[in-house]
Amino acid sequence: MPASVPISWYLILSAILFGLGVAGFIYRRNIITVFMSIELMLNAVNLTFITFSYTLKKVDGHIFSFFVMVVAAAEAAVGLAIILTVFKNRQTLMIDDVSSMKY
């Protein structure tokens, strides 16, 4: 086993987590779980930012991931308010039942 961790391991972990997030976004039908899959994708992107920040020995990647966190917080506040409104009007959380905009 090497003494240091190769950079590619972090990027591969990030890709795997992003892929799992995409799979959850497509496969799940509960609107809250779909939202949590988006958060998983944002976390995976953050890991890539921090890894490249380490490789380039610059702090800019940390700033970017800080901004991603802020945007995720704002998105969670508004998104969960939208989910509450949808539930108040439709009494359901399944995205298959809230598809009237499709037609």
Add this chain to the structure above:
Amino acid sequence: MNPLIFLIFAAVAVLCGISLVAQTHPIASALSLIGVMGSLAVLYLQLGGEFIAMAQMIVYAGAIMVLFIFVIMLLNAGAESASRQIPLFTRYLGMLLLAAFLGLISFIIQAMLPKTEGVVFGAFQGGTALAIGRKLFTEYLLPFEVTSVLILIAILGAIVLARREV
């Protein structure tokens, strides 16, 4: 020691990520997401991001996930009912294709990345709150202020959406 810590927490993150997708109950998915975030915070710490690791725990695992769990409990969200039947063959084929896709991506990353020195804990000291604060309030001052406007708009939007009709 460094690869061991990475492998342990990467395994925890991937298992919690699989659990997030596979669980049918939203509370179980939320707890899995907290597991992913906690193990990613350890990996950020290993990469020298002290401030980001703390922010990850406080903002993500603390604030955002509490908001999620509040909404899950408020809406009394139960397990997903199996109304849309997916054939077993399709499900296993999907899992296989996802695993093959991720393996291909991993191979490409492994093959295309130029060889650089690996990650050793403590080799990068630039991720302290001092360094990030200095950068944030000099070079990234305008995005920082725009962020505060964004949060104000998000607060107003959430209040308008959640307001009772008068």
